[in-house]
Amino acid sequence: MQYHHNFPAFYNGKYLNINEISISPLDRGFLFGDSIYEAIPVYAGKTLDEEGHIERLMEGLNSVGIISPYSSSAWRSLLEPLLDRQAVAQLIYIQVSRGNETSRKHRFPVACEPNVLMFSNSFIPPIDLNYQGCAGHLQEDFRWQRCDIKSTSLMGNVLAYQKLYRDGVANDEALLVRDGKVVEAPSSNIFAYKNGVIYTPSLGNILGGITRSINIKLAKDVGLNVVEEAPSCEFIKTAQEVWVTNSMEELKPVVSIDGEMIGDGLPGPIWRELFHAFQGLKA
Numbered sequence: 001m002q003y004h005h006n007f008p009a010f011y012n013g014k015y016l017n018i019n020e021i022s023i024s025p026l027d028r029g030f031l032f033g034d035s036i037y038e039a040i041p042v043y044a045g046k047t048l049d050e051e052g053h054i055e056r057l058m059e060g061l062n063s064v065g066i067i068s069p070y071s072s073s074a075w076r077s078l079l080e081p082l083l084d085r086q087a088v089a090q091l092i093y094i095q096v097s098r099g100n101e102t103s104r105k106h107r108f109p110v111a112c113e114p115n116v117l118m119f120s121n122s123f124i125p126p127i128d129l130n131y132q133g134c135a136g137h138l139q140e141d142f143r144w145q146r147c148d149i150k151s152t153s154l155m156g157n158v159l160a161y162q163k164l165y166r167d168g169v170a171n172d173e174a175l176l177v178r179d180g181k182v183v184e185a186p187s188s189n190i191f192a193y194k195n196g197v198i199y200t201p202s203l204g205n206i207l208g209g210i211t212r213s214i215n216i217k218l219a220k221d222v223g224l225n226v227v228e229e230a231p232s233c234e235f236i237k238t239a240q241e242v243w244v245t246n247s248m249e250e251l252k253p254v255v256s257i258d259g260e261m262i263g264d265g266l267p268g269p270i271w272r273e274l275f276h277a278f279q280g281l282k283a
């Protein structure tokens with residue numbers, strides 16, 4: 001996704017160009033990463049599972065004690081002016097910080113109003129049926145123990161992608177390992193297919209990806225067996241197919257892991273079927 005310096009946004013009740021927004025240096029999102037975010041995919045002006053994304057936003061806010069400044073239906077109407085029918089695809093980001101701090105104490109301030117930022121970025125979906133797949137690299141997962149919360153405190157995720165960049169493989173994917181199991185990628189959920197079964201880590205200390213839920217549903221709809229269990233490092237290398245899911249890359253095949261080929265080293269038929277089915281949801 002290319003970031004231009006000129007795109008529509010919303011800040012604390014006003015629709016503005018992103019350039020016109022200024023955020024206080026005392027914003028707790030800036031000071032402490034004390035904020036929750038959401039990224040909603042939009043295709044030709046139509047959101048994909050907006051309800052699921054808003055629900056996750058509300059749950060995230062609730063789990064960190066930020067009172068949502070808007071109801072679900074109010075969030076949904078606030079999004080509307082940012083939807084662009086001319087854009088092939090957009091991601092609408094919503095960021096809600098706890099508000100501005102005055103004393104720089106870590107504990108929640110007694111009175112503070114959340115700051116709400118929304119912005120829209122258009123992009124061209126980067127994966128298609130001719131996609132050749134990317135390589136995966138196992139990395140230790142040293143993120144915190146509440147990765148189910150979509151918090152903007154993303155240092156672990158940033159460092160994971162920076163390691164790929166430093167290693168000269170910025171376009172590959174990091175596969176994060178906890179206790180010998182592959183649990184998540186830094187911005188996606190993981191799927192592995194072997195002998196008629198699709199494995200994906202169970203919810204707990206991973207983000208409940210909306211694309212993950214859609215993927216599980218699509219798989220079940222076509223009669224595939226889905227087991228919610230994290231594959232071990234050894235097991236995933238012997239899978240016939242591996243892919244990761246998120247709202248921008250949709251379903252992205254991983255065709256090797258630490259140099260070992262997955263299946264025949266190309267995106268496989270199960271990915272193809274599910275990816276194709278996913279495309280049908282955009283219409």
Ligand SMILES: Cc1ncc(COP(=O)(O)O)c(C=O)c1O
Pocket residue numbers: 039184185186187188189207208209210211212245246247248
């Ligand atoms: C850590 C992590 N896991 C999974 C996902 C996928 O979530 P979704 O499918 O809702 O985009 C994301 C998305 O940004 C993420 O940051």
